[in-house]
Structure formats: structure tokens, C-alpha cells
Amino acid sequence: MGIEPTRLESLSALARKVLWLSSWTIHHANHVRPNVDGLKVGGHQASSASLANIMSALYFSVLRPQDRIAVKPHASPVFHAIQYLFGNQTRDKLENFRGFKGAQSYPSRTKDVDDVDFSTGSVGLGVAQTLFSSLVQDYVAAHGWLKDRREGRMIALVGDAEMDEGNIFEALLEGWKHGLRNTWWVVDYNRQSLDAVVREGLWEKFESMFRNFGWDVVIVKYGTLMQAAFAEPGGEALRRWIDTCPNARYAALCFQGGAAFRKHITDEIGDQGQVTQLIDRRSDEELLALMSNLGGHDMATMIDAFASIDHDRPVCFIAYTIKGVGLPFQGHKDNHAGLMTPAQMEKWRADQRIRPGHEWDRFEGLSQDPAELEAFLADVPFNREGRRRLDAPAIEVPPQLAFKPSPAMSTQQGFGLVLHELARGDSELAARIVTASPDVTVSTNLGAWVNRRGLFARAETADLFRSEKIPSTFNWNFSPKGQHIELGIAEMNLFILMSALGLSHAINGVRLLPIATLYDPFIQRGLDALNYACYQDARFMMAATPSGITLAPEGGAHQSIATPLIGIAQDGLASFEPAFVDELAVIMGWGFRHMQREDGEGGSVYLRLSTRTLEQPRRIMTPELQKDIAEGAYWLREPGPNCDLVIAYTGAVAPEAIEAVGFIGESHRDVGLLAITSADLLHAGWTAARKRRRDRRGVAYLSHLEKLLASLSRDCGIVTVIDGHPATLGWLGSVRGHRVEALGVEHFGQTGTIGDLYRHHGMDANAIIDAAESLTVGAPVRHRKMAV
Ligand SMILES: Cc1ncc(C[n+]2csc(CCOP(=O)(O)OP(=O)(O)O)c2C)c(N)n1
Ligand SMILES: [Mg+2]
Numbered sequence: 001m002g003i004e005p006t007r008l009e010s011l012s013a014l015a016r017k018v019l020w021l022s023s024w025t026i027h028h029a030n031h032v033r034p035n036v037d038g039l040k041v042g043g044h045q046a047s048s049a050s051l052a053n054i055m056s057a058l059y060f061s062v063l064r065p066q067d068r069i070a071v072k073p074h075a076s077p078v079f080h081a082i083q084y085l086f087g088n089q090t091r092d093k094l095e096n097f098r099g100f101k102g103a104q105s106y107p108s109r110t111k112d113v114d115d116v117d118f119s120t121g122s123v124g125l126g127v128a129q130t131l132f133s134s135l136v137q138d139y140v141a142a143h144g145w146l147k148d149r150r151e152g153r154m155i156a157l158v159g160d161a162e163m164d165e166g167n168i169f170e171a172l173l174e175g176w177k178h179g180l181r182n183t184w185w186v187v188d189y190n191r192q193s194l195d196a197v198v199r200e201g202l203w204e205k206f207e208s209m210f211r212n213f214g215w216d217v218v219i220v221k222y223g224t225l226m227q228a229a230f231a232e233p234g235g236e237a238l239r240r241w242i243d244t245c246p247n248a249r250y251a252a253l254c255f256q257g258g259a260a261f262r263k264h265i266t267d268e269i270g271d272q273g274q275v276t277q278l279i280d281r282r283s284d285e286e287l288l289a290l291m292s293n294l295g296g297h298d299m300a301t302m303i304d305a306f307a308s309i310d311h312d313r314p315v316c317f318i319a320y321t322i323k324g325v326g327l328p329f330q331g332h333k334d335n336h337a338g339l340m341t342p343a344q345m346e347k348w349r350a351d352q353r354i355r356p357g358h359e360w361d362r363f364e365g366l367s368q369d370p371a372e373l374e375a376f377l378a379d380v381p382f383n384r385e386g387r388r389r390l391d392a393p394a395i396e397v398p399p400q401l402a403f404k405p406s407p408a409m410s411t412q413q414g415f416g417l418v419l420h421e422l423a424r425g426d427s428e429l430a431a432r433i434v435t436a437s438p439d440v441t442v443s444t445n446l447g448a449w450v451n452r453r454g455l456f457a458r459a460e461t462a463d464l465f466r467s468e469k470i471p472s473t474f475n476w477n478f479s480p481k482g483q484h485i486e487l488g489i490a491e492m493n494l495f496i497l498m499s500a501l502g503l504s505h506a507i508n509g510v511r512l513l514p515i516a517t518l519y520d521p522f523i524q525r526g527l528d529a530l531n532y533a534c535y536q537d538a539r540f541m542m543a544a545t546p547s548g549i550t551l552a553p554e555g556g557a558h559q560s561i562a563t564p565l566i567g568i569a570q571d572g573l574a575s576f577e578p579a580f581v582d583e584l585a586v587i588m589g590w591g592f593r594h595m596q597r598e599d600g601e602g603g604s605v606y607l608r609l610s611t612r613t614l615e616q617p618r619r620i621m622t623p624e625l626q627k628d629i630a631e632g633a634y635w636l637r638e639p640g641p642n643c644d645l646v647i648a649y650t651g652a653v654a655p656e657a658i659e660a661v662g663f664i665g666e667s668h669r670d671v672g673l674l675a676i677t678s679a680d681l682l683h684a685g686w687t688a689a690r691k692r693r694r695d696r697r698g699v700a701y702l703s704h705l706e707k708l709l710a711s712l713s714r715d716c717g718i719v720t721v722i723d724g725h726p727a728t729l730g731w732l733g734s735v736r737g738h739r740v741e742a743l744g745v746e747h748f749g750q751t752g753t754i755g756d757l758y759r760h761h762g763m764d765a766n767a768i769i770d771a772a773e774s775l776t777v778g779a780p781v782r783h784r785k786m787a788v
Contacts, residue, residue, distance in 0.1 A: 640670025
């Protein structure tokens with residue numbers, strides 16, 4: 001091995017340039033650009049410096065167009081600087097780093113212009129994303145869809161403190177189960193976090209853990225200067241001293257400089273002749289350069305380390321680095337938010353031979369011929385095929401999804417029936433669906449789908465129970481053609497897998513339609529990963545079931561109260577809670593289309609389902625009704641001309657609402673019954689309509705809900721009811737100024753029958769009637785007789 005000297009020179013020069021540009025970007029944001037908020041841009045300079053060399057090695061030499069990378073959030077300026085050198089990022093956006101529409105603080109797929117592969121920001125998630133993206137690549141390849149595209153490596157640049165995030169370990173376990181390949185994690189082992197210096201010996205724990213999971217581990221500790229020094233007489237003693245020096249001490253000495261290193265080493269190892277001479281041969285500056293020459297900061301060492309991998313097993317590189325290397329605060333434990341002062345920057349600028357006013361010039365201050373560097377950059381493999389983001393045509397979705405109806409069913413059952421019907425057919429839509437569940441495949445009604453479509457694994461395994469002819473409802477055959485990915489219980493993994501599957505069109509150029517199933521309350525376990533998946537615009541559908549207190553006997557641990565509010569608030573996720581299965585089928589069809597929209601309007605879909613069996617309406621699904629269901633609401637009973645009361649319900653409480661309307665109707669003839677399939681879309685539509693009117697883009701434009709409520713008089717009362725937090729629908733009164741009584745669940749935990757709990761939480765028919773009476777005048781309404 002060994003890299004050609006001129007190539008090494010160019011790479012090292014570019015790495016220095018990347019360090020300069022990333023630091024200048026941050027400096028500019030703080031000291032040059034007018035900063036009206038007085039906010040300092042912290043948390044970037046030291047973290048970026050730590051990775052500047054490693055990232056330069058990767059982007060300028062090691063990476064191939066098919067590789068995909070998740071960059072540690074605080075190394076975003078390094079990423080942008082590299083892209084700037086490639087000509088993929090503009091000076092304007094760098095000057096506006098962290099500003100409105102400027103380069104993003106953390107690399108963002110959706111907001112940055114420079115072809116970010118994976119967004120990062122919430123530490124730990126980007127790391128796991130690479131692992132799951134590799135599994136998705138295997139899935140796509142096994143189904144024969146990769147065609148002539150080459151397999152890429154999925155690479156994460158990981159902070160050492162980032163490794164504290166539990167989701168990384170959850171992902172490791174899942175990767176091991178699925179025979180992970182083509183994944184590299186490069187740990188920036190600077191032994192510093194945000195607040196502090198990390199524990200001693202962490203690398204040993206990493207090493208044994210990764211090896212345990214079948215990973216190759218490459219420890220990159222010493223740079224070439226160090227290696228040369230170790231070969232000198234006394235070099236071994238120096239190496240021992242470096243190896244035993246505590247993290248905090250090493251960091252502090254890096255900050256203090258060469259003289260401090262000299263004093264400390266001499267004091268600690270005493271006069272040992274050769275080692276003393278080794279140190280004395282070097283000036284303070286040279287000694288600091290030697291001691292800062294950890295593997296991660298040495299171009300040749302990093303290139304060799306990456307080139308040493310000749311297999312497709314996953315690899316963890318533990319690259320020793322110094323946080324803030326090359327900057328005045330290198331190694332200081334407080335440096336996470338550290339910034340150079342203008343005076344320090346001025347000195348550094350002069351040292352780099354960068355003329356004032358030429359700070360953004362791409363090759364300023366480098367001794368190499370600019371034309372040569374330009375030619376070098378033009379030939380970099382990573383950038384050779386132009387824009388890396390791919391696309392795939394949308395898969396056709398039929399106007400109506402079929403299912404085998406029965407007179408009474410739950411939405412959870414209906415979900416299984418719709419998928420079963422798709423599984424029985426041979427549509428392209430069904431071929432592109434890939435389901436996944438965190439150990440709740442059977443209990444969320446995916447069984448029939450899985451029986452027909454099989455489980456995915458790279459190697460074939462038959463269901464032993466089946467081959468032994470032991471009766472079982474489920475057929476668990478694994479094969480490369482399977483379409484269900486069975487996960488362990490960790491919900492974080494489920495959502496990161498959705499994030500990876502849901503970006504397959506952009507990463508692999510192959511459209512997949514991923515569906516996740518899980519228990520509704522456990523959305524909260526994976527919420528940050530769900531948010532992350534939405535943030536990077538991954539497209540998937542999730543069916544969360546059972547939900548609410550409707551699974552009454554299961555008790556508080558499994559009851560979800562807040563999820564409808566999550567459904568409203570989560571950006572990028574359209575949430576629905578149908579009551580009836582024909583509605584669900586409409587929503588799923590709409591959902592598959594929504595997941596494939598590329599007009600800035602598309603997104604992911606959340607179906608909040610229930611195990612409660614309801615009598616199903618017998619009706620014809622007209623195009624008008626379909627449209628209303630997909631827009632979030634329709635009148636199950638139109639309000640009459642003198643309507644003074646509306647009952648608006650969502651989901652599994654439909655029977656209570658219908659029953660209450662029956663009683664109320666005896667004395668209020670024109671009462672309306674509003675079926676709300678999506679509080680989320682209604683709210684979003686209302687907000688968008690107001691904005692449109694304010695912007696004068698449509699002065700008379702009304703949202704779907706505004707149109708539905710248009711005929712009601714101002715003094716009509718609205719009772720809302722949902723098996724979830726009442727605030728989900730409580731805002732309905734603000735739309736046109738109606739008084740509202742919002743019913744729902746605010747407290748955890750009681751077990752009981754559905755009847756017990758609806759009574760307990762005040763959302764049974766009588767509670768709805770009471771709420772209605774409090775909003776109206778007139779004769780008392782007859783109530784449902786209670787069993788004694
Ligand atoms: C989930 C999450 N929690 C907290 C943070 C805030 N944060 C950003 S960087 C950081 C420390 C990172 O240390 P390390 O991973 O070692 O990276 P370094 O700064 O050393 O490069 C923290 C706590 C975050 N971004 N995400
Ligand atoms: Mg660190």
C-alpha cells in the first residue's frame with residue numbers, strides 16, 4: 001500500500017483548505033455577517049476541525065458515486081466546504097451559514113442544495129440510518145431491482161460521544177440478525193463530548209462490542225509522523241507514554257502546546273537518554289505537530305486504513321483525533337462552542353497566506369498549481385457522475401382498493417383484509433409494498449399478507465413448523481423474494497428502517513412502498529426516529545394499532561392518549577383515524593399516492609386504528625364520498641336548516657356518537673353528525689386557507705372544513721368526541737366561532753370493559769348528550785338507560 005506522493009500532497013492541501021473554509025464559514029457567520037440576534041454560532045468549529053482530514057480523505061479519494069454518507073451534525077461546515085470545492089455549494093449560501101435559506105447548521109437532505117445523502121442533527125439517528133440503508137440495498141438487490149447499478153457502501157461519520165445513543169446499539173443488534181454488509185462507521189475518537197472529556201478506554205469497549213457483532217474493527221491511532229518517531233531510538237518509550245496518557249491530560253497538553261508536552265513527558269519519564277534526545281531534537285512547534293499527529297489527522301494513514309478493507313463485512317474505524325485540531329482551542333474541554341476571536345483568526349489567516357478579501361478563493365494560499373488542483377477535483381470519483389440523488393417513477397394505485405367485507409369489523413381487521421387482497425393479486429403496487437413490524441406482525445393483522453408474500457432474508461429458510469406439518473396459522477418462510485422484514489421489538493429501529501425504505505427511490509432509484517405496523521402507544525418510543533424519517537422526507541405508511549382506551553382491558557400501559565396530537569403536529573405525516581373499513585380502504589389508496597407525490601405536497605401517512613369491532617355501514621363509495629374521506633371529514637348526517645347541534649366524532653367512538661344523535665334527534669330535529677377521518681388534514685387545510693386568504697392568493701378560498709361548517713349558524717353548538725386527547729378536535733369551534741364541548745381521554749390507566757371506560761372518561765352516549773344539552777336550550781333529551 002502507500003499513496004503516491006504528489007497525490008498525497010494534493011489531498012493534504014485540499015484537507016487544509018477544507019479546514020480553513022469550514023472555519024471561515026463559522027467565523028464569517030459570527031464576525032463578518034451582521035448578526036442582529038447577537039447569537040453566536042457555537043458547536044461547530046472544534047467538531048468540524050476534528051473531522052476535516054478524515055472527510056477530505058473520504059470525499060476526495062475513497063468514496064465512489066454509489067456510496068452514501070451520513071455526516072456527524074457538527075461537521076456540517078466541513079461537508080459544505082468540500083461541496084464548495086467541488087462547485088456544488090455556493091459562496092452565497094456559505095456566507096449565509098445558519099441564516100435564512102443559507103447552508104444548514106446540520107446537513108439536511110431537504111434544505112441544503114449540495115446533495116446531502118442523509119440528514120443528521122439528532123445524534124445517533126444518522127448512524128443507524130446507514131445500517132438500515134444497507135439492509136434496504138440488500139432488499140432491492142435481492143429482488144433484482146438494482147440492475148446495472150453497483151452496490152454502495154453506507155458510511156457514517158460518528159462522534160465518539162454520539163455512541164452513547166441507545167438507538168445505535170439497537171441497530172447493531174438488528175444488523176447482526178440480518179447479516180449486515182457494506183456498512184462503515186468511522187468514529188471520530190476525539191475523546192471529547194459537548195460538556196466534557198470522555199471516559200478512559202472507551203475504544204476497548206467499542207472494539208469488543210463491534211467484534212462481538214461480527215464487525216471488522218480498525219483502530220487508527222498513530223499518524224505517519226508518530227510512526228516515524230516510534231522507529232527512532234527511544235520511540236517505543238514515547239509510544240508507551242502516549243498509550244498510557246489519560247484522555248484529559250492529552251487533551252489539555254494539546255491545548256497548552258509543545259512546551260507543555262516537553263515538560264510533561266520529561267517530568268513523567270525522567271531522563272531516559274534516547275527518548276529525551278528524541279524530544280530534544282524537535283522544536284516546541286515540531287513536538288506539538290508530532291503529538292497532534294494522531295491517525296485521524298494524517299492523510300496517508302487514513303487513506304491506507306480505508307484501502308485496507310477488502311471485504312464487504314461491516315467495519316468500524318476508530319480514528320484518534322483531537323477536537324479543534326489546528327485551532328487555538330484544540331483539546332480544550334470547553335471548546336465545543338468555542339470560536340476563534342477576530343485576532344486569532346487574523347493570525348491564522350496570515351499563517352495560511354490568505355490575503356484579506358480572498359478568504360473564499362478556492363485555492364488561495366496553497367502552493368500547488370490551481371490548474372492541477374482543479375484537474376484533481378474534476379477527477380474525484382465521488383463526484384464523477386454528477387448529481388447523486390436518484391428518482392423512480394410512481395407506481396400506479398387503482399382508484400379503489402378492494403377488501404372482503406363483513407358486516408362487523410374493526411379497522412385493524414380491515415387493514416389486514418386490504419393487504420390480504422393486495423397480496424392475492426399480482427399488481428405492481430403489491431410488488432413494491434414492503435412491510436415491517438417490531439415483533440407485532442401477527443397482533444397487528446399482517447399475518448395474511450406475510451403468509452402470501454413471505455419474509456425477507458438474503459438466505460432461504462423454510463418454516464420448520466410447516467415442514468414438520470405442525471398445524472400453525474402462519475407460514476414463516478424466509479427468502480430473498482420475501483416482502484416482510486421482521487424486526488426485534490425496538491421501535492426506533494422500525495422508524496429508521498422506514499426512513500431507509502422510504503428513501504429507496506432517491507438512494508437506489510427503486511420505488512418501494514413501505515408499511516410499518518406497531519402498537520399506537522409505542523409511537524412515542526420511536527418518536528425522534530419518526531420525526532427524523534419525516535424530516536428527511538422518507539415516504540412510508542404506518543398502521544398503529546390498537547389505539548386509545550378502546551383496547552380497554554389492556555390497561556394504562558398500552559393506552560395511547562397523546563398520539564392524535566402527535567398526528568396533528570408531526571410535519572410530513574398525514575394522520576387519519578377512520579371509523580369504518582370502507583373509509584380505511586379509501587385512505588390507504590390515497591396514502592399510496594400521497595407517498596409518491598413529488599410536488600412538495602407528498603409525505604408519509606399515519607393510520608390510527610382500533611381493535612373495536614363496529615357494525616359497518618352498507619353504502620356505495622361514491623367519488624364525492626371518497627374525496628371527503630381523504631380530505632378529512634364528511635357529514636354522516638347532514639345538519640338540517642335549523643341545526644343547533646353538531647356531534648363531531650373521530651374513530652372508534654362512532655357508535656356512541658351515532659347513538660347520542662339518535663336520542664338528541666328526538667328533540668333537536670336538525671342535528672348534524674360529522675364523521676372526521678383526519679383532524680390533521682382538516683387543521684392543516686384550515687391553516688393553509690387562512691394563509692392563502694391573508695396572502696390574497698384566493699380571497700374567497702375556503703378549506704374543506706370551512707365549507708362543511710358554512711351552513712351552520714353561529715349559535716350552533718358542537719360536541720366533539722375522540723378516543724384520545726380532547727384537544728385533537730377542541731379547536732373546531734375556532735373555525736367559525738362555535739361553542740364546543742370537547743370530550744376525550746385525559747388520564748391513564750384504568751382497565752375495564754369499553755363501556756366501563758367510556759363512562760369513566762365521559763365519552764359514552766350519555767356523556768355526549770350531557771355535553772350537547774349544556775350547549776343548547778330546549779326540552780331535556782332522553783338518555784340511554786343504564787344497566788344496573
Ligand atoms: C439527540 C441529541 N442530543 C443532544 C444533542 C446536542 N449535542 C450535539 S453535539 C453533542 C456532543 C457530541 O459529542 P461527539 O459526538 O463526541 O462529537 P464532537 O463534538 O466531539 O465532534 C451534543 C450533546 C444532539 N444534537 N442530539
Ligand atoms: Mg467527541
